Amino acid sequence: MAAPSIEGMASVALGETHASASRLPPGTIAATEIWKRFRADRRRAFFQDEVSRFMDRMRGRTTRGWTWALRDVELRAEPGESIGLIGPNGSGKTTFLKILTRVMYPTAGSVDLRGRVGALIAINAGIHPNLTGRENVMLTGTLMGLSRRDVAGRFDDIVEFAGLGHAIDRQAKFYSVGMLTRLGFGVAAFLEPDVLLVDEVLAVGDASFQQRCLDRMREVLQQGTTLVFVSHDLASVEATCSRVMWLQNGVTVADGPGREVVKAYRESVEKATGLERRIEGRIALESVKVASGDGGSIHTEGPVEFELALTSNEDYRAWVYIGITEGTASPIVVLSAGREIPVGPGRNVVRCRVDHLPLPRGRYFLWIGAYQGSTNGPELIGWQSAAPFDVYGPDLDEAPVAVVRLSPVQVISDWSLER
Numbered sequence: 001m002a003a004p005s006i007e008g009m010a011s012v013a014l015g016e017t018h019a020s021a022s023r024l025p026p027g028t029i030a031a032t033e034i035w036k037r038f039r040a041d042r043r044r045a046f047f048q049d050e051v052s053r054f055m056d057r058m059r060g061r062t063t064r065g066w067t068w069a070l071r072d073v074e075l076r077a078e079p080g081e082s083i084g085l086i087g088p089n090g091s092g093k094t095t096f097l098k099i100l101t102r103v104m105y106p107t108a109g110s111v112d113l114r115g116r117v118g119a120l121i122a123i124n125a126g127i128h129p130n131l132t133g134r135e136n137v138m139l140t141g142t143l144m145g146l147s148r149r150d151v152a153g154r155f156d157d158i159v160e161f162a163g164l165g166h167a168i169d170r171q172a173k174f175y176s177v178g179m180l181t182r183l184g185f186g187v188a189a190f191l192e193p194d195v196l197l198v199d200e201v202l203a204v205g206d207a208s209f210q211q212r213c214l215d216r217m218r219e220v221l222q223q224g225t226t227l228v229f230v231s232h233d234l235a236s237v238e239a240t241c242s243r244v245m246w247l248q249n250g251v252t253v254a255d256g257p258g259r260e261v262v263k264a265y266r267e268s269v270e271k272a273t274g275l276e277r278r279i280e281g282r283i284a285l286e287s288v289k290v291a292s293g294d295g296g297s298i299h300t301e302g303p304v305e306f307e308l309a310l311t312s313n314e315d316y317r318a319w320v321y322i323g324i325t326e327g328t329a330s331p332i333v334v335l336s337a338g339r340e341i342p343v344g345p346g347r348n349v350v351r352c353r354v355d356h357l358p359l360p361r362g363r364y365f366l367w368i369g370a371y372q373g374s375t376n377g378p379e380l381i382g383w384q385s386a387a388p389f390d391v392y393g394p395d396l397d398e399a400p401v402a403v404v405r406l407s408p409v410q411v412i413s414d415w416s417l418e419r
Contacts, residue, residue, distance in 0.1 A: 024112065024114045025079050025114060025115075026079065026114050026115030026116070027077075027078075027079030027114060027115050027194040027195055027224065027225065027226040028077065028078060028079060028112070028113070028115075029075060029076065029077040029100065029112075029113055029114075029195060029226060030075075030076055030110075030111070030112040030113075031073070031074060031075040031076070031096075031099070031109070031110070031111045031112075032074055032109055032110050032111075033073075033074060033109040033110070034072070034074065034075075034096065034099060034106045034108075034109035034111070035068065035070055035071055035072060035073075035106060035107045035108040035109055036068070036069045036070040036092075036096075036099065036104070036106050036107050037066045037067060037068050037069065038066070038067050038069055039067075068250055069092050069095045069250050070092045070095055070096055070099075070106070070250045071250045072251070072252075073092070073096060073109075073247070073250070073251070074252070075096075075228075077228070078226070079194070079224055079226055080221065080224045080225070080226060081226055081227075081242070081243065082226075082227040082240060082241040082242050082243065083226075083227065083228050083229070083243045083244070084228075084230075084231070084237035084238075084240065084241035084243070084244040084245070084258060084262075085097070085228065085229070085230040085244075085245050085247060086230075086231070086232070086234065086237055086244060086245070086247070086262065086265055087246055087253075087265070088248065090249075091247040091248050091249060091250065092247050092249075092250040093199070093230045093247055094121065094199055094230065096247070097119075097121050097197055097199050097228065097230055098121060099111060100195075100228065101117060101121060101197055113195055114194065114195075115194025116144050116145055116146075116193045116194045116195070117144070117193055117196075118144065118187070118191055118193030118195070118196045118197070119188055119196075119197040119198075120181075120184045120185050120188045120197070120198050120199065120201050121197060121199040122199070126140055126184065126187070127140075127172050127180060127183065127184055128172065129172050129173035130171060130172075131171065131172060132168065132169050132170060132172065133159075133164055133168040133169070133170065133172060133175070133183055134168050134169055136172055136183065136187070137151065137155060137158055137159075137183075138151055138152075140191070141154075141191050144191055144193070151191070154190050154191060154192070157186075157190050158186040158187060158190045158191075159186075161182070161185075161186040161212060161216065162179070162182035162183045162185075162186040163182060164179060164182065167179065178206070178209070181201060181209075182209060184201075185198070185201050185213060189213075189216045189220060190216075192220075192223070192225075193225060194225060194226065195225065195227075195228070196220055196225050196226070196227050196228070197228045198217070198228070198229050199230040200230060200231055200232070201213055210236075214236065214239070214240065214402040214403075214404065215402065217229070217240055217402050218240075218402035221240075221401060221402075227240070227241070229241055234262050234265070234266065234328075235404050235405065235406065236404050237258065238259055238262045238405075239399060239401070239403055240401065240402045241258050242257070242401075243255070243256065243257065244256070244257075244258045244261040244262055245261070246261050246264070246265050259396070263326065263327075263362060263363075265327075266325075266326045266327025266328060267326075267327050267363060268327075269327045269328055270325070270327035270328070270365050270385060281380050281382050282314070282372075282378075282379075282380045282381075283310050283311070283312045283316065283318065283343060283370055283380045283381050284311040285308065285309075285368065285381055285386065286309040286310065286311045286347065287309040288306070288307070288309070288366060288368070288387040289305075289306070289307040289387075290304065290305075290306055290307075290366060290387055290389040291304070291305055291307075292304060292305070293353060293355070297392050298357065298389060298390065298392065299392050299393050300357065300358075300360055300361065300391060300392070300394060300410055300412075301356050301357065301393070301410075302356070302357060302393075303354065303355050303356070303357070304354050304357045305351060305352070305353045305354075306335075306352045306353075306354075307349060308320070308322075308349070308350045308352075308386075309347060309348070309349050310343055310347070310348045310350060310370075310381075311346070311347055311348070312343050312344065312345055312346070312348065313345055314345060315342070315343070315344050315345065316343045316372055316380055317340040317341070317342055317343075317372065317373060318340065318341050318342075318343050318370045318371065318372060318380050319336065319337075319340060319341070319370065319371045319373075319375055319377070320336070320337065320341050320350055320368070320369075320370045320381075321334055321335070321336050321368065321369045321370070321383075322334070322335040322336075322352055322366065322367070322368055323335075323366070323368070323369075323383075324365070324367075325364065325365050326362070326363075326364060326365070326408065327365060329367065329383065331367060332359070332364075332407045332408065332409065333409075335352055343380075357391065358410055359391050359393075359408070359409065359410060360391070360393060360394060360397075360408060361391055361392055361393045361395055361396075362390070362391060362396075362408075363388055363389070363390050363391075364389055364390075365385055365386075365387070365388050365389075366385070366386045366387045366388070366389065367384060367385050368381060368383075369383035369384070393410070394410065396408050396410055
């Protein structure tokens with residue numbers, strides 16, 4: 001879809017766009033053809049800048065100084081659906097979330113959210129620094145349309161979740177970042193919203209708080225709340241959200257089942273890394289081969305052999321590591337010989353065999369690194385992507401909602417039942 005004209009933007013309103021909109025149930029999200037632009041920063045008025053602008057105008061290269069943050073983004077969510085938003089920094093995720101909360105309005109398009117909305121889109125969003133924690137809870141609940149009695153009935157749960165019993169009557173401006181985050185998420189999630197919008201809440205909390213957030217999100221999903229979750233923690237997104245949208249440069253790249261979209265995003269990260277990050281070390285990586293031990297395709301629980309051809313000009317005693325990832329530099333497993341491998345001048349071939357590969361069906365990437373003398377020694381080969389390979393077999397077993405799996409390892413098991 002082409003960008004809307006400047007003249008036509010003012011006629012686009014935020015709100016109901018269909019006669020049947022009033023019949024939408026609480027928890028429904030209908031965002032249609034969302035465009036959002038921002039004016040580019042004004043350059044400083046130095047003489048050379050004015051000359052440059054004048055020359056641009058003379059050459060017909062004038063612009064209105066606008067940048068499109070979102071371009072034709074759509075989202076339709078039914079009550080109880082869980083949706084993750086992923087993408088690199090600057091892709092428009094937080095902007096889209098702010099439009100859904102009506103903190104910000106779209107340049108063009110329409111948004112219709114039904115029911116009570118709880119949102120945590122910034123650490124201190126909705127928290128007044130001069131009010132105490134108790135007063136902030138009561139104020140937010142009132143703004144969400146709850147009576148004072150309803151808020152009071154949930155107040156103890158919020159305080160217990162946030163762990164702020166000792167500071168609930170202290171002004172919020174004296175709270176730490178972690179305290180503000182716990183209070184903000186507690187208010188957003190415990191006041192029983194029909195729609196819960198969360199942006200990177202897991203990025204600033206400790207492991208205990210992250211687990212409590214995941215547990216609470218699982219509970220609100222079971223209660224029929226619609227969840228939109230923005231995060232760079234792909235494992236948490238995959239575990240929590242049945243559907244994922246991938247935004248890049250303000251455009252929807254993919255929208256579909258969570259694991260499939262997250263997998264595609266990881267592969268795009270790997271491709272970009274493979275093109276841009278090639279590290280030259282004291283030992284050169286000449287070639288890499290990944291093959292099944294029997295010469296066929298690679299299967300789950302089957303054998304696989306990794307062959308590394310290394311070229312060196314000197315003698316080194318190297319610790320060689322192999323990592324298998326889904327795209328990013330963080331490996332699912334790391335393999336090592338557990339000892340030094342002597343690498344001499346000329347061509348050296350290092351082989352590593354795994355008899356039972358515990359990976360489900362999918363595409364994976366081989367990473368390698370080599371270090372002199374010890375695991376903490378000087379780099380001989382910098383940690384880098386070496387080659388992709390495909391594994392055939394069963395899909396990864398599904399996990400319960402909001403249960404984060406650290407590694408997608410497939411373990412074949414037999415089950416029985418006795419009565």
